[in-house]
Amino acid sequence: MSLIKVKTNGITDGAATANKVATRRQVFTASGTFTVPTGITTVYVSICAGGGAGQNQGSNQSGGGGAGVLWLQRTVTSGAAIAVTIGAATSGTYSGGGHGVDGNDSKFGTSGEGWYIECDGGKGSNTQ
Numbered sequence: 001m002s003l004i005k006v007k008t009n010g011i012t013d014g015a016a017t018a019n020k021v022a023t024r025r026q027v028f029t030a031s032g033t034f035t036v037p038t039g040i041t042t043v044y045v046s047i048c049a050g051g052g053a054g055q056n057q058g059s060n061q062s063g064g065g066g067a068g069v070l071w072l073q074r075t076v077t078s079g080a081a082i083a084v085t086i087g088a089a090t091s092g093t094y095s096g097g098g099h100g101v102d103g104n105d106s107k108f109g110t111s112g113e114g115w116y117i118e119c120d121g122g123k124g125s126n127t128q
Contacts, residue, residue: 005025005026005027005028005045005046005047006025006026006027006028006034006043006044006045006084006108007024007025007043007044007045007046008024008025008036008037008040008042008043008044024037028084028086029086030086031083031084031085031086032084033081033082033083033084034081034082034084034108035079035080035081035082036076036077036078036079036080036081036082037078038078038079039078040076040078041075041076041077041078042073042074042075042076043073043074043076043115044071044072044073044074045070045071045072045073045074045108045117046069046070046071047069047070047071047072047106047108047117047119048067048068048069048070048106048119049067049068049069049087049103049104049105049106049119049120049121049122050067050087050088050089050090050103050104050105050106050121050122051064051065051066051067051089051090051103051121051122052064052065052066052067052089052090052100052101052102052103052121052122052123052124052125053089053090053091053100053101053102053103053124053125054100054124054125055099055100055124055125062100062125063125064090064100064103064122064123064124064125065103065122065123065124065125066122067087067089067103067106067119067120067121067122068119068120068121068122069119070117070119072117074108074114074115074117075114075115076115082108082109082113082115083107083109083110084107084108085105085106085107086106087103087104087105087106087107087119087121088103088104089103089104089121089122090102090103090104090121090124099124099125099126100124100125100126101124102121102122102123102124103121103122103123103124104121105118105119105120105121106118106119106121107119
């Protein structure tokens with residue numbers, strides 16, 4: 001399963017005592033937007049892309065490549081809306097001479113943003 005988990009630590013509750021609220025996580029299994037909570041400037045991102053497809057060519061059967069997985073800390077801007085793209089796995093091929101299709105990439109942010117992460121999808125099988 002392709003997914004992205006975003007974890008924030010140390011969210012203050014805004015009270016005069018500035019009590020810390022428990023660690024919070026938001027899990028994405030479909031593309032969407034992560035809005036950085038007020039007061040947060042660091043997030044921890046677990047990201048997994050889609051796996052590559054296998055193929056079945058009679059006696060030549062092979063599996064697709066596994067997807068990339070990353071866990072990274074990123075500095076963010078409090079209140080920012082960050083695009084989250086979930087890269088789907090691909091389905092295998094059966095006969096007909098086709099190769100397995102590459103899995104899709106998962107992304108946190110947009111290219112050029114300081115917090116941008118791109119996790120590559122797995123390669124499709126290339127055996128015939």
